[in-house]
Amino acid sequence: MDNNTQLLRIEDVATKLNVSQKSVRRYIHSGKLLSNKIGGVHRVEESALEYFVQKSLFAPEIEDIEIIPPKSTKTDSINWVDISDEWDNTQKLDLTSADLFCGAGGMAKGFEMAGFNQVCGLDWFKEAGMTYRENFSHPLIEGDITKREVKDKFINTVKEKLKGKNLTVLSGGFPCQGFSMSGNRVVEDPRNSLYKDMLEIIKELQPEFIVAENVKGLRSMLKGKVEDKIRTDIESLGYKVNVTVLNSADYYVPQKRERVIFIANRIGKKNQHPAPILESDSYITTKEAIGDLVKVKDNPKFNHVRTKHSDDMKERLAKVPEGKSLYDKYSDSWKKCPWNEASCTIKENHGGVNIHPIEPRVITVREMARLQSFPDDFIFKGTKSKQMVQIGNAVPPLLAKAIALSIKQTLKK
Incomplete structure (x- = not known):
């Protein structure tokens, strides 16, 4: 790449192709659209975009795309x-x-x-x-x-x-x-x-x-x-x-x-x-998923009811660093979700659920559901504790x- 090469941002490419930025990121990650990563951000050369457009027009069913698999704990034979x-x-x-x-x-x-x-x-x-x-x-x-x-x-x-x-x-x-x-x-x-x-x-x-x-x-x-x-x-x-x-x-x-x-x-x-x-x-962050629920009032029908903690517990929860647990011996429960990253694994462990990143409390059932990717019209039944168990165990x-x-x-x- 020479110094005169025109580099396009994700949003520029999306505008030119008349698609969403989400679609552009998919094209890049699948290998269909070549990009350069500069400072942790994808940039696309105009020539690469032209090639992508031509390939899409004349060979839309092309399948010989190199796809980078995720890391696994074994060397798997996977298609x-x-x-x-x-x-x-x-x-x-x-x-x-x-x-x-x-x-x-x-x-x-x-x-x-x-x-x-x-x-x-x-x-x-x-x-x-x-x-x-x-x-x-x-x-x-x-x-x-x-x-x-x-x-x-x-x-x-x-x-x-x-x-x-x-x-x-x-x-x-x-x-x-x-x-x-x-x-x-x-x-x-x-x-x-x-x-x-x-x-x-x-x-x-x-x-x-x-x-x-x-x-x-x-x-x-x-x-x-x-x-x-x-x-x-x-x-x-x-x-x-x-x-x-x-x-x-x-x-x-x-x-x-x-x-x-x-x-x-x-x-x-x-x-x-x-x-x-x-x-x-490009992962969806905790903030993107549940940030708006901070302003939503408690609503049992929406599975969004905040747990009432003592002042002492609120103070302790506020001091827990993101990604860390309230209790050293129980690292998989009472863990604080990171705000600007994808959440840590959502669990319900004998009453110990994840801690909200910016409020001194554990997350609500609806916040758990959002982080598990359940849609908002998916309503959970039973007691609050049973609802949390259901979500923690769900695919x-x-x-x-x-x-x-x-x-x-x-x-x-």
Whole structure:
């Protein structure tokens, strides 16, 4: 690049292309539009913009784009697919999904946003069921998945809704604490029966795709043998499996939340994970997500009610640095969200939720929901503490949307 080269800002490019700045950032991150990073800010040469326009006009379906994958805890064999073009223009197709361990419905909401027809959910958590029914029109089976009658009710409901068609996707975030070792073999104890029940339902429903979500720590359990066993168990049912770690913040979730995502299919397709849309310097910040709620009055119907703390507690909360916890022994609870960055992982840990960055209090249910990317018309039911548990345990809807769009892209090919 010589000194006479004209450099364009993101907003300049957006004006020239008549698109949003968000779209320009996607083009840059996907590798479609070349840029130079100067002082941490992207600048685009006019020649690079001209090339992008020509390529878009004459080769709109080009697929040989180099996509930089996110960092993972393993060297994964992953196929990354660009979902950025469809993010704001999702089309409803004849694709179906169902959700085990559905909780309040984060995964279901994300698949719905991506244009899937959700047919059924299953969970045992009473208050989460109240929330699920409040926000969705499709059936929820509430009960213990380990009981045969509950499994049968879920399977029969799904089949009834499908009317003879195949289920496109079955998803679930199964508990994984019940793995242990016997010699060189991974075994399950009674706590892990839920995982085996999920495998049983997969075997009976035969969905085309499986999406399994879990905490990042699963990858290091028993030195990686737990992940290998899960992969092997799913493959034994006739599925091809790919797995990696996705960071929710890469997909417009205002929160750095990493999760292990297994994607599997039995129809001979190449499994694809969604390529990151945002770079770390473009993440949605806590301020952008919840800053306006500081001026919003308490409203139980909107799930926005501030916790009343003592003066002593307010003083202590105000002194906690961003990203740090109120208690040294509990680093994952009572942690203060950073204001001008994507939030730290949102949790509810025995009453300990995240601390508001600029007010001496913990965040409200609605603020938690915003940081998990739930839309404002998604209303949570139950007591305030139960609402917080639901949100802390949920899959961020926008992460689920990204996964769903990657499956749609796979099926289109």
